[in-house]
Amino acid sequence: MPANTMNEDLKRERQRCSFDPKELTYLLDGGEEKTEERRQREKFFLDDPELSETAPSDYLSHKEKYEHAVKKACIVFKKVQQLQAQGKAGMQNFREVLGGQLGSAILRDGNPLGLHYVMFIPTIMGQGTIEQQAEWISKAWNLEIIGTYAQTELGHGTFIRGLETTATYDPATEEFVLNSPTLTSYKWWPGGLGHTANYAVVVAQLYSQGICHGIHPFIVQLRDEETHLPMPGFENVRIPWNYMLMKNGKVLKDGSYVKSPSSKLTYGTMIFVRVVIVQDAANYLRKAVTIATRYSAVRHQSHIKESAPEPQILDFVTQQHKLFPQLATYFALHYSGAWLWDMYNNVTSELESGELDRLPELHALACCLKAVSAADAAQGIETCRLACGGHGYMSCSSLPITYGLVTAMVTYEGENTVLLLQTARYLMKAWQNCLDGQPLTPSVQYLNSVRRSFGGVYHKSVPWIIASMQRIAAGKIETAHRHMNDKIKRGVNSEDAWNETSIELVAASEAHCKAFIVETYYNSVQQIVPSVSQQLGKALTELCELYAVNTLLKNIGDLLRYSNVTTGDLENLQRWLEELLAAIRPNAVGIVDGFDINDAIIASPLGAYDGNVYERLFAEVSKSPLNAKPVNESFHKYLKPLLKSKM
Numbered sequence: 103m104p105a106n107t108m109n110e111d112l113k114r115e116r117q118r119c120s121f122d123p124k125e126l127t128y129l130l131d132g133g134e135e136k137t138e139e140r141r142q143r144e145k146f147f148l149d150d151p152e153l154s155e156t157a158p159s160d161y162l163s164h165k166e167k168y169e170h171a172v173k174k175a176c177i178v179f180k181k182v183q184q185l186q187a188q189g190k191a192g193m194q195n196f197r198e199v200l201g202g203q204l205g206s207a208i209l210r211d212g213n214p215l216g217l218h219y220v221m222f223i224p225t226i227m228g229q230g231t232i233e234q235q236a237e238w239i240s241k242a243w244n245l246e247i248i249g250t251y252a253q254t255e256l257g258h259g260t261f262i263r264g265l266e267t268t269a270t271y272d273p274a275t276e277e278f279v280l281n282s283p284t285l286t287s288y289k290w291w292p293g294g295l296g297h298t299a300n301y302a303v304v305v306a307q308l309y310s311q312g313i314c315h316g317i318h319p320f321i322v323q324l325r326d327e328e329t330h331l332p333m334p335g336f337e338n339v340r341i342p343w344n345y346m347l348m349k350n351g352k353v354l355k356d357g358s359y360v361k362s363p364s365s366k367l368t369y370g371t372m373i374f375v376r377v378v379i380v381q382d383a384a385n386y387l388r389k390a391v392t393i394a395t396r397y398s399a400v401r402h403q404s405h406i407k408e409s410a411p412e413p414q415i416l417d418f419v420t421q422q423h424k425l426f427p428q429l430a431t432y433f434a435l436h437y438s439g440a441w442l443w444d445m446y447n448n449v450t451s452e453l454e455s456g457e458l459d460r461l462p463e464l465h466a467l468a469c470c471l472k473a474v475s476a477a478d479a480a481q482g483i484e485t486c487r488l489a490c491g492g493h494g495y496m497s498c499s500s501l502p503i504t505y506g507l508v509t510a511m512v513t514y515e516g517e518n519t520v521l522l523l524q525t526a527r528y529l530m531k532a533w534q535n536c537l538d539g540q541p542l543t544p545s546v547q548y549l550n551s552v553r554r555s556f557g558g559v560y561h562k563s564v565p566w567i568i569a570s571m572q573r574i575a576a577g578k579i580e581t582a583h584r585h586m587n588d589k590i591k592r593g594v595n596s597e598d599a600w601n602e603t604s605i606e607l608v609a610a611s612e613a614h615c616k617a618f619i620v621e622t623y624y625n626s627v628q629q630i631v632p633s634v635s636q637q638l639g640k641a642l643t644e645l646c647e648l649y650a651v652n653t654l655l656k657n658i659g660d661l662l663r664y665s666n667v668t669t670g671d672l673e674n675l676q677r678w679l680e681e682l683l684a685a686i687r688p689n690a691v692g693i694v695d696g697f698d699i700n701d702a703i704i705a706s707p708l709g710a711y712d713g714n715v716y717e718r719l720f721a722e723v724s725k726s727p728l729n730a731k732p733v734n735e736s737f738h739k740y741l742k743p744l745l746k747s748k749m
């Protein structure tokens with residue numbers, strides 16, 4: 103590959119960008135100093151020869167992939183420890199390096215230690231007493247033990263009250279006896295459970311004095327700390343009394359049970375991971391859209407005008423319509439995720455002082471934001487893949503693997519439909535409160551004002567779109583509430599009525615979440631614009647407008663159903679969408695440059711900063727062992743005899 107050459111199209115794109123991409127980078131990182139720290143941190147890991155790929159892992163066996171992953175995870179851990187010793191890394195960096203964008207670039211096939219940091223340690227922090235934290239956290243933090251989070255069983259993932267593993271307290275020995283007596287009670291899915299972890303937080307039904315107290319977390323040793331041989335299987339495994347995490351519900355030594363202030367505090371780790379997923383989904387989407395945007399600026403194909411040369415495919419408006427909403431969606435999820443993270447931290451400290459009031463609202467928002475961000479990021483990444491034509495299908499483009507990682511988010515940590523139904527539960531109560539004149543929590547305040555007016559004359563502004571989306575959400579919430587109550591009045595019992603109305607409940611929940619995202623995104627941009635250059639402010643505003651217009655236009659049916667919008671208004675919206683695509687076009691490459699994703703994290707010949715797409719693609723395929731010899735042995739073994747026999 104020619105060294106130090108920059109693709110001419112990308113050079114031109116960079117010249118025409120109206121703002122300085124560095125300003126966007128600093129904004130996203132939280133300042134120039136933070137950007138420098140991040141870049142140094144990335145360099146520290148990515149420049150390590152032991153961590154860089156010698157050959158793409160696609161060509162390794164399953165076993166080799168696992169062994170490579172463990173080796174790299176250990177190197178990464180030692181390097182994080184070095185950073186820690188220099189005061190340059192904390193828990194957040196562990197998550198970034200071991201789970202986030204940087205981690206997934208180093209550990210392309212998954213991180214055997216991911217669950218240790220993302221769930222094992224957070225569960226001990228959130229569910230353990232001070233003494234238990236003191237005992238376990240430092241061991242876990244220093245990797246003297248390796249943990250995972252074992253909740254899901256072969257028979258149950260969603261319905262955790264149905265888990266079959268039991269933990270029965272034996273006051274005679276002051277131990278719990280754990281049992282997974284059936285095939286369906288096997289712990290199934292926990293990351294690292296197979297070969298890596300030697301401890302787990304096991305979620306089991308607690309029995310004491312003959313009474314079942316529901317699910318609780320227990321620390322269980324899985325493997326010998328020296329030999330790593332598995333401990334005897336899950337039949338009557340005894341663990342000491344203080345291995346039950348007892349910050350919330352507790353069993354006293356005599357076997358009496360002390361209830362938690364809320365049984366849902368046991369579900370705290372799940373809220374934490376859902377909150378983290380929103381940011382993670384956004385980051386994966388920005389990686390995909392960086393690849394597809396740079397590629398679309400370099401790739402020339404077909405004609406717009408017969409008389410002109412083949413254009414960059416980014417000049418096709420349909421291509422812009424595929425990619426620019428993904429750029430905007432990244433920002434929308436980024437700001438909503440940041441908002442949710444703040445709320446999570448505030449509510450968590452309230453919980454520490456015994457205030458539980460805001461937990462239901464946090465749960466309702468975390469559920470729908472996790473569901474919508476995972477689904478939208480997955481769909482956006484797939485759109486980016488398709489936008490790269492055949493080359494997007496290649497594994498080396500990194501788009502299929504990125505899609506694979508994000509589509510898993512739709513299922514894990516609460517399957518999306520199930521989570522949207524949790525939010526719907528909250529919305530049904532909120533609507534009832536609204537009808538009864540009861541106070542509403544901040545995220546559903548809009549129900550009151552929308553209930554009073556279903557009108558609103560079109561004007562070209564994001565606040566009008568927010569009001570329209572709130573109208574749609576309130577309309578859907580009202581419809582679902584009414585339909586469910588009609589059924590109940592006709593004698594259907596409330597559980598069946600819920601199930602029969604669940605399509606509308608899910609739709610109401612999604613609409614509520616989309617309205618929340620647009621509003622949060624808009625408020626964030628409004629706050630940022632005065633503090634950045636006029637050019638960057640304009641670009642950020644255009645992206646926000648695009649997200650709002652595009653989201654509303656994707657819901658034309660709902661808009662017609664729940665508002666007094668006219669067909670003329672819809673045409674105005676369509677024109678606005680097209681104007682925004684044209685306005686964003688000159689800045690598209692500048693925006694993805696502003697994301698400042700290191701080429702080693704991009705890991706795609708289609709999306710590197712220099713735009714040498716074809717040279718890099720060629721170099722990539724030449725790494726395949728299949729291309730090492732001109733004739734593969736299978737020709738002599740199988741094809742040749744077959745060809746001969748036909749003669």
Ligand SMILES: CC/C=C\C/C=C\C/C=C\CCCC(=O)SCCNC(=O)CCNC(=O)[C@H](O)C(C)(C)COP(=O)(O)OP(=O)(O)OC[C@H]1O[C@@H](n2cnc3c(N)ncnc32)[C@H](O)[C@@H]1OP(=O)(O)O
Nearest residue numbers: 201216253259260261262366369372378382465514515516
């Ligand atoms: C993260 C990326 C970074 C790195 C990646 C590296 C590795 C990560 C890879 C994978 C990680 C994935 C790990 C997992 O998947 S762990 C397993 C996760 N499992 C789940 O999420 C299970 C989903 N199920 C549930 O959450 C619940 O069972 C339920 C669906 C919510 C139903 O529970 P149930 O007890 O039956 O409750 P309900 O009767 O429906 O509701 C009772 C009451 O409680 C409220 N509620 C429910 N959940 C919570 C909560 N978490 N917090 C607060 N309140 C909650 C619910 O709203 C209801 O309230 P009411 O007032 O209406 O009664």
Ligand SMILES: Cc1cc2nc3c(=O)[nH]c(=O)nc-3n(C[C@H](O)[C@H](O)[C@H](O)COP(=O)(O)OP(=O)(O)OC[C@H]3O[C@@H](n4cnc5c(N)ncnc54)[C@H](O)[C@@H]3O)c2cc1C
Nearest residue numbers: 251252253254258259260291292293510514515516517519
């Ligand atoms: C990559 C990956 C990693 C994972 N890591 C872990 C881990 O580390 N630790 C761990 O404990 N678990 C882990 N899991 C398990 C994960 O949390 C569960 O798979 C998830 O919660 C969904 O549960 P399920 O598989 O039982 O799906 P199911 O609940 O069986 O879902 C199947 C279908 O049934 C529907 N459905 C179920 N219940 C309802 C309902 N009440 N209303 C309407 N529809 C419903 C769903 O919408 C879905 O369409 C992981 C899963 C994956 C895919």
